[in-house]
Amino acid sequence: xxxxxxIFIPLFFIVFFLTAFFGTSFIVSKKIGKNxxxxxxxxxxxxxxxxxxKLTLFLLFIYTVLFFFFPKEILENGNISFLxxxxxxxxxxxxxxxxxxxxxxxxxxxxxxWRIGIDEELKTELITNGLFGYSRNPVFFGxxxxxxxxxxxxxxxxxxxxxxxxxxLIQIQIRLEEEFLLKQHGISYSEYKKNVRRLI
Numbered sequence: 520x521x522x523x524x525x526i527f528i529p530l531f532f533i534v535f536f537l538t539a540f541f542g543t544s545f546i547v548s549k550k551i552g553k554n555x556x557x558x559x560x561x562x563x564x565x566x567x568x569x570x571x572x573k574l575t576l577f578l579l580f581i582y583t584v585l586f587f588f589f590p591k592e593i594l595e596n597g598n599i600s601f602l603x604x605x606x607x608x609x610x611x612x613x614x615x616x617x618x619x620x621x622x623x624x625x626x627x628x629x630x631x632x633w634r635i636g637i638d639e640e641l642k643t644e645l646i647t648n649g650l651f652g653y654s655r656n657p658v659f660f661g662x663x664x665x666x667x668x669x670x671x672x673x674x675x676x677x678x679x680x681x682x683x684x685x686x687x688l689i690q691i692q693i694r695l696e697e698e699f700l701l702k703q704h705g706i707s708y709s710e711y712k713k714n715v716r717r718l719i
Contacts, residue, residue, distance in 0.1 A: 520605055521590060524612070524672055529587040531615050532580060535665065539619065539658075540635070543626045547633045551641065558636035565695055569636060572688050579681050586673065593675065602674035611671030614664050622661035625650045629658075637699045645704045647711050654719045655697075655712065659689045663718075693717060 547555045558569035628649035650657040666682040700708045
């Protein structure tokens with residue numbers, strides 16, 4: 520099992536980043552004529568959240584690549600042994616695969632409204648159908664499920680830390696976006712909030 524997850528985990532996150540972040544962003548940028556990554560680079564609180572979010576993703580990528588080269592060392596240091604079970608690993612792998620499919624479907628349904636951050640220049644369409652009929656933030660939900668899957672597949676204190684840190688940053692980002700969408704879409708978004716849960 521270790522040999523499989525040694526390859527699966529880094530490969531999964533390479534595919535996740537290439538498709539869900541870079542691939543989708545490239546396609547949308549061609550359609551709208553601008554980079555959909557609109558996270559600010561200033562010294563504001565929102566800018567700080569963006570920096571921490573990027574740093575978390577970068578460290579996650581480095582960690583999974585290191586696991587490919589040093590699986591024994593990573594498993595021996597910080598491993599949560601009572602969770603190191605084959606059944607949990609299979610559940611984790613399933614979560615990871617389903618999360619990627621879920622995220623890509625959500626991004627497809629967003630079409631040109633897909634953004635990384637808050638776009639204050641172009642008004643985006645409020646998407647309420649498809650997966651957005653079940654979750655106001657299906658992409659964030661999918662990201663969290665992928666990190667739960669990582670933790671179940673690779674139960675270490677570091678993988679748990681990634682989930683905790685990402686959860687905090689995502690919850691803050693969601694609330695910033697909700698405040699902005701309420702200003703932009705008014706009653707339409709207010710009604711949407713009443714009928715659809717924040718995550719699921």
